[in-house]
Amino acid sequence: MKLMDLLERLEYECVSGSVDAEVNGIANDSRHVEEGFLFFCIRGAVVDGHKYVPEVVEKGVRVLVTEEAVPVPEGVTVIKVKDSRYAMAVISAAWFGYPAEKLKVIGITGTKGKTTTTYMVKSILESAGHKVGLIGTIEAIIGDTVVPATNTTPESCTIQEYFSKMVDAGCDCVVMEVSSQGLMLRRTAGISFEIGIFTNIQPDHIGPAEHESFEDYMRCKGLLFRQCRIGIVNADDSHLTQVLEGHTCKVETFGFSEKADLRAERTRMVARPGYLGIDYHVAGLLDMDVEIDIPGTFSVYNSLTAIAICRHFGVSQTDIIEALKKARVKGRIEMVKVSDEFTLMIDYAHNAMSLESLLTTLQEYHPRRLICLFGCGGNRAKARRYEMGEVSGRLADLTIITSDNPRFENPEDIIADIRTGIEKTDGKYVEIPDRKEAIAYAIHHGEPGDVIVLAGKGHEDYQEIRGKKYPMDERVLIREILEEDRKSQA
Ligand SMILES: CC(=O)N[C@H]1[C@@H](OP(=O)(O)OP(=O)(O)OC[C@H]2O[C@@H](n3ccc(=O)[nH]c3=O)[C@H](O)[C@@H]2O)O[C@H](CO)[C@@H](O)[C@@H]1O[C@H](C)C(=O)N[C@@H](C)C(=O)N[C@H](CCC(=O)O)C(=O)O
Ligand SMILES: Nc1ncnc2c1ncn2[C@@H]1O[C@H](COP(=O)(O)OP(=O)(O)OP(=O)(O)O)[C@@H](O)[C@H]1O
Ligand SMILES: N[C@H](CCC[C@H](N)C(=O)O)C(=O)O
Numbered sequence: 301m302k303l304m305d306l307l308e309r310l311e312y313e314c315v316s317g318s319v320d321a322e323v324n325g326i327a328n329d330s331r332h333v334e335e336g337f338l339f340f341c342i343r344g345a346v347v348d349g350h351k352y353v354p355e356v357v358e359k360g361v362r363v364l365v366t367e368e369a370v371p372v373p374e375g376v377t378v379i380k381v382k383d384s385r386y387a388m389a390v391i392s393a394a395w396f397g398y399p400a401e402k403l404k405v406i407g408i409t410g411t412k413g414k415t416t417t418t419y420m421v422k423s424i425l426e427s428a429g430h431k432v433g434l435i436g437t438i439e440a441i442i443g444d445t446v447v448p449a450t451n452t453t454p455e456s457c458t459i460q461e462y463f464s465k466m467v468d469a470g471c472d473c474v475v476m477e478v479s480s481q482g483l484m485l486r487r488t489a490g491i492s493f494e495i496g497i498f499t500n501i502q503p504d505h506i507g508p509a510e511h512e513s514f515e516d517y518m519r520c521k522g523l524l525f526r527q528c529r530i531g532i533v534n535a536d537d538s539h540l541t542q543v544l545e546g547h548t549c550k551v552e553t554f555g556f557s558e559k560a561d562l563r564a565e566r567t568r569m570v571a572r573p574g575y576l577g578i579d580y581h582v583a584g585l586l587d588m589d590v591e592i593d594i595p596g597t598f599s600v601y602n603s604l605t606a607i608a609i610c611r612h613f614g615v616s617q618t619d620i621i622e623a624l625k626k627a628r629v630k631g632r633i634e635m636v637k638v639s640d641e642f643t644l645m646i647d648y649a650h651n652a653m654s655l656e657s658l659l660t661t662l663q664e665y666h667p668r669r670l671i672c673l674f675g676c677g678g679n680r681a682k683a684r685r686y687e688m689g690e691v692s693g694r695l696a697d698l699t700i701i702t703s704d705n706p707r708f709e710n711p712e713d714i715i716a717d718i719r720t721g722i723e724k725t726d727g728k729y730v731e732i733p734d735r736k737e738a739i740a741y742a743i744h745h746g747e748p749g750d751v752i753v754l755a756g757k758g759h760e761d762y763q764e765i766r767g768k769k770y771p772m773d774e775r776v777l778i779r780e781i782l783e784e785d786r787k788s789q790a
């Protein structure tokens with residue numbers, strides 16, 4: 301492809317060299333370049349990509365996108381831009397032939413509920429005959445291909461590549477999670493979203509390499525509403541006005557509030573042995589009864605959001621109702637049967653907001669005791685630890701503090717931070733750093749009528765320690781524990 305064609309929609313500061321060059325590929329990682337590639341120099345959280353210029357030129361790169369002047373040999377074209385990440389998004393879209401224009405793109409932002417809602421939307425739209433691509437925290441689904449995710453919202457070049465493969469696979473729409481970091485780092489720049497969703501917001505992701513403040517976090521989430529046609533937003537969220545500041549889209553609302561365009565009312569918790577669900581009535585723009593097999597008030601929000609989206613695709617109420625009944629998401633209130641007497645579930649709550657919603661909602665089902673097991677990730681917002689400790693101490697009858705992904709931190713230090721939080725309450729707790737031992741403790745201490753929540757790791761099948769991911773899937777751990785119990789009883 302000619303460089304000139306890649307620059308079609310790019311605003312750049314200056315070009316030195318020829319724009320006639322032929323480009324054979326694009327990359328932002330020096331380890332992936334080949335002869336004739338275009339290379340984006342990105343200033344990352346760890347290194348500055350500009351330092352790889354000599355290496356990539358040596359490997360045959362003939363076009364560089366940079367934020368600063370770099371010395372290059374003759375024959376190398378340098379495109380200087382204000383923001384290499386923005387340029388990468390625009391050039392990647394051109395490289396893949398603007399695939400987003402061949403898809404209806406639905407983007408979901410918010411602190412919680414994104415992953416769950418994307419799967420609900422996929423399931424509803426597919427029941428109505430659409431072919432739907434998905435990009436999010438767990439994986440990207442491209443036709444029959446599933447690619448495990450590294451980031452919730454991947455780098456722009458990866459998004460555009462996925463879009464292009466989705467078009468090839470016959471998808472007509474895509475539902476994707478749009479994280480605040482994704483917006484901040486311009487991973488979705490240049491995409492015209494058909495629908496943008498705001499689920500909710502609470503302080504989170506504030507710290508080194510994330511957001512500098514809650515204001516910045518809100519501002520970044522709000523960027524989605526400057527690049528979508530219709531914004532569907534949570535009317536009940538107290539920060540809605542700030543998030544919508546500067547929006548350019550048409551706005552529609554959902555929630556419990558009387559003023560919401562699509563309203564949930566008459567909710568009813570349904571509890572049977574081994575089953576927790578909820579049903580409710582949808583009023584306003586639609587008039588229907590909905591029943592879902594995932595418990596909790598937040599399941600009402602997530603499904604109502606999915607309904608609000610699918611309404612724009614003309615899906616029938618019967619299809620919506622049927623598809624929602626079947627909707628399940630890995631690691632999001634995923635029930636695992638270990639006993640006839642108590643209930644155990646795996647969930648992804650890993651911040652105060654999700655843990656509080658989860659435990660509050662489970663209390664509404666009146667368990668005999670609510671037991672909460674969790675740890676916190678290392679090298680992530682530290683506030684989560686104190687806050688989650690406080691939430692669990694206040695709402696659970698017993699907390700089992702353990703490890704999550706320690707990353708580059710000492711698990712004992714993370715546990716000590718959680719302890720600081722829990723000690724603000726009079727909640728009972730035990731500390732068992734090894735996650736498998738902690739789960740075994742929970743199972744062995746389960747009593748009739750208890751609800752046990754294993755929080756924080758959800759779909760993850762690994763534990764990350766010092767840059768290495770070791771296999772660790774809670775479903776497997778549970779099976780091993782039950783097997784070991786059987787053997788020791790035999
Ligand atoms: C802070 C952050 O966002 N980091 C992301 C970023 O890495 P980075 O900025 O650290 O990159 P870097 O290692 O400094 O490298 C800078 C540049 O040099 C290049 N490089 C680097 C080394 C080399 O040898 N050669 C080379 O060319 C890199 O390719 C890059 O272009 O670019 C990587 C590749 O796209 C991402 O995977 C990585 O996400 C990391 C894993 C991460 O943890 N990100 C979190 C904060 C995040 O983005 N989370 C959100 C929200 C999650 C949620 O929903 O809660 C998400 O969307 O995932
Ligand atoms: N609408 C909601 N409001 C509050 N908590 C929620 C909501 N939906 C789900 N949760 C809780 O948050 C956890 C994560 O939910 P989900 O994965 O759907 O959110 P997410 O926005 O994708 O989060 P992440 O940014 O971590 O990927 C769930 O396991 C559940 O405990
Ligand atoms: N998307 C979240 C994942 C956290 C999951 C939890 N298991 C942890 O490792 O902290 C984040 O990057 O903050």
Ligand SMILES: [Mg+2]
Nearest residue numbers: 414415437477
């Ligand atoms: Mg997610």
